[in-house]
């Protein structure tokens with residue numbers, strides 16, 4: 001900072017080099033001005049007869065001057081952290097004084113002599129004052145006060161002039177920190193509001209079933225997340241592969257970095273390369289500007305390659321190179337770009353079979369399948385259905401702006417026996433439909449389940465033909481039929497076992513004798529189920 005009006009012909013910087021060095025060190029160590037001033041003030045007592053050091057911030061637009069930091073050079077009383085409101089004219093005078101870059105010695109503090117607003121009320125004794133200038137103009141005032149019998153001399157004013165630079169930097173650091181903090185808060189608030197709109201209050205909170213049907217999956221997530229190993233999530237459509245990928249990210253050291261999802265199946269094959277790896281300006285028709293690809297954007301974070309099995313062969317080769325070298329080349333680019341990205345890939349396809357018939361590169365498969373996590377379809381974890389239904393019911397009521405909704409026991413009975421070919425996504429849609437059909441006041445689950453459904457996806461290995469007792473022509477399932485289905489679902493999950501820690505009775509929370517008698521009464525064909533479960537395994 002250039003201070004032409006400060007006393008010249010003296011070299012306070014040289015005379016006080018050690019002190020100034022210590023002050024700069026404190027400024028660099030602390031980002032908040034109250035902390036910096038508190039630590040710097042005692043250092044000043046070595047060379048100055050000052051009692052207090054004060055920094056007042058100028059808010060020109062708001063017409064306010066406010067004490068934002070105060071440090072004791074010597075023990076004693078201090079004025080309160082006052083705030084002075086200035087008229088526009090007074091503010092103009094103050095700003096003009098700052099621009100003159102004058103250091104003032106206010107021994108005789110008659111009101112007219114002072115630039116308005118620089119002194120807080122209750123200041124006594126002598127004062128030295130100097131302006132603190134930021135790059136874009138006056139930002140504050142530095143004050144040193146001395147009570148009688150202590151007095152300032154000219155040489156002290158020179159030293160104060162040398163102190164203005166470090167104090168101006170300290171005030172600017174503080175401003176930048178506050179700006180960043182408020183920007184971060186705004187982004188976090190925006191994030192929360194978007195998540196709320198999406199029906200998720202917090203991504204990590206939204207993993208329903210982490211303690212039940214997804215327990216093993218979550219254990220695997222916890223094991224692999226801290227490493228940087230690539231993860232491959234295998235599961236049917238809508239079973240929650242992205243939820244698992246996010247869980248890997250949020251539990252990893254990259255949690256503060258970006259998490260980007262790219263659906264490899266949704267990009268036109270001719271654009272895959274440029275989407276993933278970016279392109280240089282003019283590298284092909286339409287490349288009007290340089291573009292960073294998803295890999296570069298995910299730098300220091302996680303890239304979730306959904307439907308990785310859909311990647312065309314050329315992109316598979318380039319992906320393999322990035323995974324091997326940690327470097328990529330933009331389309332049309334000549335220099336390699338280094339990236340630090342963790343890959344979590346997912347597919348609903350049988351990738352191994354694709355490798356077998358040459359549609360997926362074997363070397364790439366080895367790279368991405370370092371740690372495969374198999375996500376069971378929803379029909380294999382009926383225990384999660386009630387909690388998921390409750391979760392989605394709450395989400396739907398929030399979306400509809402209605403009071404909280406919850407599925408009844410009968411609703412749950414119906415839901416747990418449905419085979420869910422569309423998995424969790426279908427359950428969410430059914431509950432949303434049920435809430436809309438119930439006008440946001442109740443859940444019309446039976447109706448929602450009775451509406452025409454998309455053709456069932458290819459049945460997974462555990463898709464069992466559950467018996468469906470009659471009486472549901474009109475779309476409404478009688479309670480006994482629902483109970484029978486619920487018991488069948490428990491038996492499927494328990495691999496046909498009735499008793500024992502992992503048996504169906506334990507799952508249902510009832511005595512095995514009671515379960516057997518219910519099964520007889522409801523006509524649940526246990527032997528057939530056992531055979532089918534056995535055949536499926």
Ligand SMILES: Nc1ncnc2c1ncn2[C@@H]1O[C@H](COP(=O)(O)OP(=O)(O)OP(=O)(O)O)[C@@H](O)[C@H]1O
Pocket residue numbers: 206207208209214235236237238239240241242243244306348391424425428
């Ligand atoms: N365990 C869970 N808890 C809460 N919500 C879940 C859970 N699993 C899935 N969901 C929700 O179900 C929907 C589908 O999940 P997700 O998108 O993760 O599935 P996917 O397997 O990645 O689907 P696709 O194969 O179509 O890419 C999302 O809205 C997701 O938030």
